[in-house]
Amino acid sequence: xxxxxxxxxxxxxxxxxxxxxAVMVVGGGIAAMQSSLDLADCGFQVHMVTNQPxxxxxxxxxxxVFPTNDCSMCIVSPKLVxxxxxxxxxxxxxxxxxxxxxxxxxxxxxxxxxxxxxxxSKCTGCAECAGVCPVHIPNPTNEYLNxxxxxxxxxxxxxxxxxxxxxxxxxxxxxxxxxx
Numbered sequence: 001x002x003x004x005x006x007x008x009x010x011x012x013x014x015x016x017x018x019x020x021x022a023v024m025v026v027g028g029g030i031a032a033m034q035s036s037l038d039l040a041d042c043g044f045q046v047h048m049v050t051n052q053p054x055x056x057x058x059x060x061x062x063x064x065v066f067p068t069n070d071c072s073m074c075i076v077s078p079k080l081v082x083x084x085x086x087x088x089x090x091x092x093x094x095x096x097x098x099x100x101x102x103x104x105x106x107x108x109x110x111x112x113x114x115x116x117x118x119x120x121s122k123c124t125g126c127a128e129c130a131g132v133c134p135v136h137i138p139n140p141t142n143e144y145l146n147x148x149x150x151x152x153x154x155x156x157x158x159x160x161x162x163x164x165x166x167x168x169x170x171x172x173x174x175x176x177x178x179x180x
Contacts, residue, residue, distance in 0.1 A: 024049060024109055026097060029057025033079045040088035048083070049092045049111055054158035056080060061141055061155075077157055084159040091160060117165035118151070125153065125161035137166055 021044050025036045028050030036046045062072040099110040133149030141154050150166045
């Protein structure tokens with residue numbers, strides 16, 4: 001599982017509308033989700049590209065939202081489910097936009113998708129990998145106040161519901177081993 005360049009092809013939308021085209025939304029927060037839903041409902045194929053392992057942005061880290069004091073997950077969870085199940089939305093996680101060329105209406109975009117180190121086609125979100133992972137790292141979702149395993153899912157309702165492994169250079173077990 002290594003890094004790869006992703007080719008986001010323009011394809012015919014799956015809603016049966018007459019509009020043909022593709023749109024790329026960069027980001028995975030609440031605004032990006034709503035924009036993706038609006039565009040997809042208009043019949044466009046939407047490629048939602050985020051550098052995070054899942055969508056949801058900063059709103060999933062909040063307890064309440066201003067000014068209504070509503071539960072943030074109560075607001076964002078229905079959007080997560082709708083975006084994750086929409087036939088016209090392709091979610092590309094752990095990806096960085098490398099290059100944009102062209103003119104309005106005819107862009108050529110190069111996206112580099114970083115390795116997740118867990119096979120997305122086999123991951124069921126069962127959390128077994130996180131339970132046995134011996135390496136712990138600071139938790140960015142909780143402002144680094146606690147730690148979680150290097151095999152992780154950012155939050156329980158994550159979309160897509162795949163785990164990822166955070167790797168930095170050499171693992172601590174290899175660094176400590178005198179035989180390697």
